[in-house]
Each structure stands twice: as C-alpha cells, then as structure tokens.
Amino acid sequence: MNVVIIGGDAAGMSAAMQVSRKRKDASITVLEKGGIYSYAQCGLPYFIGGEVDKSEELIARPVSFFREKAGIDARVFHEVTAVDAENKQVSGTDLNSGEPFSVDYDILLVATGAGSIFPPFEGRDLEGIHLLKTIPDAEAIVEDLKENVLNVTVIGGGYIGLEVAENLVKDGRKVRIIDLADRIGNVYDKEISEKIQEEAERNGIDLVLGESVTSFEGENGRVSKVVTDQGSYNADMVVVAIGVKPNTGFLEGTGVHLHPSGAVLVNPYMETNIPGIYAAGDCATQFHRVKQKDDFVPLGTHANKQGRIAGINMSGETKAFKGITGSSVMQFFDLTVGKTGISENEAKELGMDYEVIGYDAAAIAHYMPGNSPLFIRMMKDKTNDKLIGMQAIGKKGVDKRIDVAATAIYHGMTTEDMENLDISYAPPFNTAWDPVQQGARRL
Incomplete structure (x- = not known):
C-alpha cells in the first residue's frame, strides 16, 4: 500500500506515525515543501521575544527520526503543485534541484496547513x-x-x-x-x-x-x-x-470539494468526497458542535487530533473526529484570555435565541494572598438551557474555567447541570461556588 502525505507538520506526521505503527505493509512517503518537520508554530512569538532560547527547541522530532526510527520516506523541499486524482499521482518540484518529481499513491492525505495572508x-x-x-x-x-x-x-x-x-x-x-x-x-x-x-x-x-x-x-x-x-x-x-488561508490551490481540477474558506471539506473520518483522498489539519474543515456545521478553525490541537484520526482510518480501522467547541486561550502581558463555544456575534448570525451575562468573579477565595478578579461572559441557548459560549479574562484562573466550560459544551450540558458539577475547592484554588457555577446560577 503506497501512502503519500503532503505536509510534514502536526497533522501529516500524526497520521504518518499511525500508519507506520498499524500497517507494516505500507510504504509511506511524506512530501514537505520546507526543510523542517513537526515544529511548534504556536511557540514562534516566544522565540522572537527570547523566552525560547533556540529555534531548535520548537522542533518536536527531527526529519532523521521519521526516516531512521519509523521507516518513512520523509522528503524536504518537495513542493506539490498538482494532484491527478484519476491516475492517483501527485507531482511537483524538488526545490533543491529544480527538477520535477511525481509519486504514485493508493491513499493520499492532504495536510498542507495554512499560509499567511x-x-x-x-x-x-x-x-x-x-x-x-x-x-x-x-x-x-x-x-x-x-x-x-x-x-x-x-x-x-x-x-x-x-x-x-x-x-x-x-x-x-x-x-x-x-x-x-x-x-x-x-x-x-x-x-x-x-x-x-x-x-x-x-x-x-x-x-x-x-x-x-x-x-x-x-x-x-x-x-x-x-x-x-x-x-x-x-x-x-x-x-x-x-490571518491565514488554507494551502489548497494545488487541488484545483481534482474535484475535491472545498469549504468557502478554501479548506478541504471532510467527513468525520477525514475523508474527502474523492475515494482514497483524506485531509486533516489547518487545510481541512472542523465540525463545530455548537454551530452544527463545518467550520474553519485552524489550531494545532485540532491538527494533531485530525491527523491521528486520519492515520487510523487510512490504516483500515475506523475512528471518527467528534468535532470542536471553539476553545482557545492566550497570554497577553499580565492577563490570560480564553474562550470556548461561540461568541455573541456568532449566535446572532446563527439566529439563535440566546441569553448572555457578563459578571465579575474571583479566581480564588477573596481573603487569600494573590487573589485577583476574573471577568466572565457566559451565554446559553434559551430554547434548551444549554451552555453555548463562555469567555473569560483575568490574571489567573481563566484556563481552568474555560476548560470546564468547554467540557460542558462538548457534552451538551445545561446551566442546571453545571450548577450540580462537583468542582474541586480549597481557598488557594477556588471559591466555594466556582465562578463558572456562579454564572450558571444567574442565567
């Protein structure tokens, strides 16, 4: 079985390693336009600022690992410019030599990520x-x-x-x-x-x-x-x-269906509409569990999950991607900012009947040293009382609350369900009523 993967970062190599482990009969070729595999794009700003000393620290695994330990034909500076879906062949240019190349495939994974606009x-x-x-x-x-x-x-x-x-x-x-x-x-x-x-x-x-x-x-x-x-x-x-846009221009003429964003439309098994062609990561869509439709939310967490699932399915097993809730968190100077679910603007665009509140809370007990305020916005669907979105900002405690809300949204919990959650409490870590539950009681 000839497996070709276009793209050597998170999604591509997560898939490649799954196929390598599960299908010993597979010949795996990875075609990467650049010279580096499996690196942490999210860490780049911190290298610029000096928090990360060396760029090499951002590389999870060098190309040599995939070649020597996993038996993968991991090529660098190989830019794919066309896919012939009928004859199952990819072609492009070796950027080092300037010479054209072509590779036949039985199964193809498009994991080309997204490029800067x-x-x-x-x-x-x-x-x-x-x-x-x-x-x-x-x-x-x-x-x-x-x-x-x-x-x-x-x-x-x-x-x-x-x-x-x-x-x-x-x-x-x-x-x-x-x-x-x-x-x-x-x-x-x-x-x-x-x-x-x-x-x-x-x-x-x-x-x-x-x-x-x-x-x-x-x-x-x-x-x-x-x-x-x-x-x-x-x-x-x-x-x-x-911003970024999916690297999918080389798929023109293949018949592969694309999302309005330009991302490849995939089903829960990371399959495209063309048999034998899969897609995953920042070049593919993600099913949004709140919106109940395909979306384009390019994040490293999704790329790793989708790549792993693609590799499992490419190996002949069956596993579905269950979708996203739109979670993210970021540091900005002394603040942490996070969100999960949908924003109020998105709720309006979807025509949802919603209710939203914004409120102040405390990250830990007010009498403990280091206590700092949190501001939270929480939103529910008024038709069924389900939590559909939460955002928070503060010096500490944001990530914990966002992750609780993300779990609740994933499982379709109501605000009443959230009131009843058994969330850990001790004065250095929380308030007796967790800030998330305080909002759930008010909605």
Whole structure:
C-alpha cells in the first residue's frame, strides 16, 4: 500500500506515525515543501521575544527520526503543485534541484496547513517586512531585530499579532498595532476585547484602529513607513499578521470539494468526497458542535487530533473526529484570555435565541494572598438551557474555567447541570461556588 502525505507538520506526521505503527505493509512517503518537520508554530512569538532560547527547541522530532526510527520516506523541499486524482499521482518540484518529481499513491492525505495572508500592498518587497508562520520566518525576524530596530509595526490585532506585540514589547521595542477593525482581539465579545485593549495601552502599545493599510514606503530598500487610508506611520520593521488561508490551490481540477474558506471539506473520518483522498489539519474543515456545521478553525490541537484520526482510518480501522467547541486561550502581558463555544456575534448570525451575562468573579477565595478578579461572559441557548459560549479574562484562573466550560459544551450540558458539577475547592484554588457555577446560577 503506497501512502503519500503532503505536509510534514502536526497533522501529516500524526497520521504518518499511525500508519507506520498499524500497517507494516505500507510504504509511506511524506512530501514537505520546507526543510523542517513537526515544529511548534504556536511557540514562534516566544522565540522572537527570547523566552525560547533556540529555534531548535520548537522542533518536536527531527526529519532523521521519521526516516531512521519509523521507516518513512520523509522528503524536504518537495513542493506539490498538482494532484491527478484519476491516475492517483501527485507531482511537483524538488526545490533543491529544480527538477520535477511525481509519486504514485493508493491513499493520499492532504495536510498542507495554512499560509499567511499577505495582500499585494505596494512596497511589500521592501526589506524589514515579515510574515510569521515558520521557523525560518521567526529566525529572519530575530536576525532583523539586531539591525537597530526600535519601532515595530504589527499589522493585525488577532492572536498572532497580539502575541508578537507582547513579546516585542518585553524585548524592549516600541510597538504599534494597526488593524482594520475598530478593536483588537475582535474574535472576543466587546467587553472582553476592551479589557485586552486596556492592557495593550497600559504596556505602551500604540493602537491604530479602523484604518486599512494601503502600502509601504522605504529608504535605501528598507521599509520606513506604513501607509494607511488615513495616514502614515514610521516603522523600522513590520510584521504582517492578518490571518491565514488554507494551502489548497494545488487541488484545483481534482474535484475535491472545498469549504468557502478554501479548506478541504471532510467527513468525520477525514475523508474527502474523492475515494482514497483524506485531509486533516489547518487545510481541512472542523465540525463545530455548537454551530452544527463545518467550520474553519485552524489550531494545532485540532491538527494533531485530525491527523491521528486520519492515520487510523487510512490504516483500515475506523475512528471518527467528534468535532470542536471553539476553545482557545492566550497570554497577553499580565492577563490570560480564553474562550470556548461561540461568541455573541456568532449566535446572532446563527439566529439563535440566546441569553448572555457578563459578571465579575474571583479566581480564588477573596481573603487569600494573590487573589485577583476574573471577568466572565457566559451565554446559553434559551430554547434548551444549554451552555453555548463562555469567555473569560483575568490574571489567573481563566484556563481552568474555560476548560470546564468547554467540557460542558462538548457534552451538551445545561446551566442546571453545571450548577450540580462537583468542582474541586480549597481557598488557594477556588471559591466555594466556582465562578463558572456562579454564572450558571444567574442565567
């Protein structure tokens, strides 16, 4: 059985290892466009900020491990440009030699991830303008920061933009964030993102909101200004972090069905509509348990799970991906910010009959040293009392509450069910009524 996997990161190698363990008769070829396998993309901002000393620390397993320990034909710098679904063949270019290649398959997994969005701004080729998606991207930023870079502009106020901004400030840089939206962190409800904005401003970040970047200007071939539809701003360096899109363009003409986002549509077994072709990770859809439809939420946790499940099914066994609840958490200076389920805007878009409350709580008993406030927004479906979303922000205790809510949403629990949960309590760890249960009682 010839198994070909396009993409050597989380989803691709999770699948490859499953096939390697379960099908000793399988010949496994992995085609990776870059030179690094299985690395922690989520750790890149912390390498830029110096919390992670060496980029090698972000690599889970080197290419040599897969070749020598797992018997996988793990190729690097092999870019796939086409798939012939009828003749079961992939083709592309060996980027080292420039020569074309082709590989036949019996089973194919598309695990190509997502790439950074970089609009065709005038001046985008100037030195000092960076994207952040790979270890080489991060290494280039770190190297560039040595060039007397004091003022950095980050374009985009989402997860990556905020984490990059935080780490650059901690590294002693002056940072500006420019975002087309009228608030940063706008995947969160307004009451939460307002607190993120306050934390950004408290740490000296200059926020330019509601402006659209149009071009870059430079001096001696290096960026010196970011130009928007309303003004221009000096910059020694720019990091563009306005989102990602699935790497699926090479599937054109295959007949593989795509989501409006461009992600490959998959069923619970990671199968596409074309027999023998699977997809997983940031290039594929994820079924959202609250929305009850396919969604595109590219996160490393999903990629690892989907890759593992794809590999199990490619090996002849049967296992289903049960879907996501939309959980995430991030650090932003002294705050932790988390969410699970859907936001209020998403509930409106879905036409749901919902009720939402925002309330203050305490992470631990109020009389304990180190106590700090939490702000929580909790939302339920009024038709059945089920929890459908929760967001929280505070200095400590956010991750615990988000994970409790994520578990509740996954299992379709009502707010009454949540009141009855037996959640651990001792004054250094919690309040007698957990903050999540306090909200459940009020809804």
